[in-house]
Amino acid sequence: MTRPVAVLRPEPGNSATAARAEALGLTVIRLPLFAVRPVAWTAPDPDIHDALILTSANTIRHGGEALRSMLALPVLAVGERTATMARSAGFDVMATGVADVTALLALAEARGIRRALFVGGRERIPVNSDVIATAITVYGSDALPLARREIEALDGAVALLHSARAAHRLGGLVVDRSRIRLAALSDAILDAAGAGWAGGLAATAPDDGMLLGVARMLAD
Incomplete structure (x- = not known):
C-alpha cells in the first residue's frame, strides 16, 4: 500500500510542494503547521x-x-x-x-x-x-491550531519536514511515532525530529524536488 505524503510547511510553499507531489502521482495531505x-x-x-x-x-x-x-x-x-x-x-x-x-x-x-x-x-x-x-x-x-482529526490523518503517512521547528512540533502532536515515516530537507532537520519513527531519510541537498524523491521512496 502506498502511503500518503503529508506536506506540513507554511503557505505559499505548502501549495507548491503539494502540487509537485500530486504531479508525481502521490496522494497528498495538506496540513500547514505554521503561518509565516x-x-x-x-x-x-x-x-x-x-x-x-x-x-x-x-x-x-x-x-x-x-x-x-x-x-x-x-x-x-x-x-x-x-x-x-x-x-x-x-x-x-x-x-x-x-x-x-x-x-x-x-x-x-x-x-x-x-x-x-x-x-x-x-x-x-x-x-x-x-x-x-x-x-x-x-x-x-x-503555530496554527489543528483539530485532532487532522493530526490523526497523519497515521500511516510520510511527513515532509522542511524545518527543525516543524520536526519538533510534529513530534509533540502525534501519539504513535512508529506509524509515520519522515522525509527531511536535511540531516539536521531529521535529527531534530528525534527517535521512534517508522523510518526516515534526508534529502542530499536542500531542494524540494530531491525531498519529494525521498518521500516517493518512503511512500512505497
Whole structure:
C-alpha cells in the first residue's frame, strides 16, 4: 500500500510542494503547521557589511522595502529556490549552498567574507560563526491550531519536514511515532525530529524536488 505524503510547511510553499507531489502521482495531505508573518525591522548600514546570508525564500517574501536597501550586497543563499528568488528580487548571488547554513557559512569564509549580514526567521537553528557580523529577524512562524482529526490523518503517512521547528512540533502532536515515516530537507532537520519513527531519510541537498524523491521512496 502506498502511503500518503503529508506536506506540513507554511503557505505559499505548502501549495507548491503539494502540487509537485500530486504531479508525481502521490496522494497528498495538506496540513500547514505554521503561518509565516513579517516582523518589523530596521535595515542596518549596508556599507559595514560585505555580504548577505539568506537561508529561506521567506526572507525575500517578507523582507519588504528594508531588504531592498541591501541590494548592493552580494548574496550567499541556502538552496537553489532561495537563490532564484534573490535573483528575481534584484540581488547578485555570489554562491549557492547545497547543504545547510553551517556549510554555507564555511563557504562564505572560504570566499573571504568577514562581516556578513544574516537576515532570516525568528525561529532558526543557532549558529556560531565569525563570518556573521549582524543577525536580524524579518519574519516569524506562528503555530496554527489543528483539530485532532487532522493530526490523526497523519497515521500511516510520510511527513515532509522542511524545518527543525516543524520536526519538533510534529513530534509533540502525534501519539504513535512508529506509524509515520519522515522525509527531511536535511540531516539536521531529521535529527531534530528525534527517535521512534517508522523510518526516515534526508534529502542530499536542500531542494524540494530531491525531498519529494525521498518521500516517493518512503511512500512505497
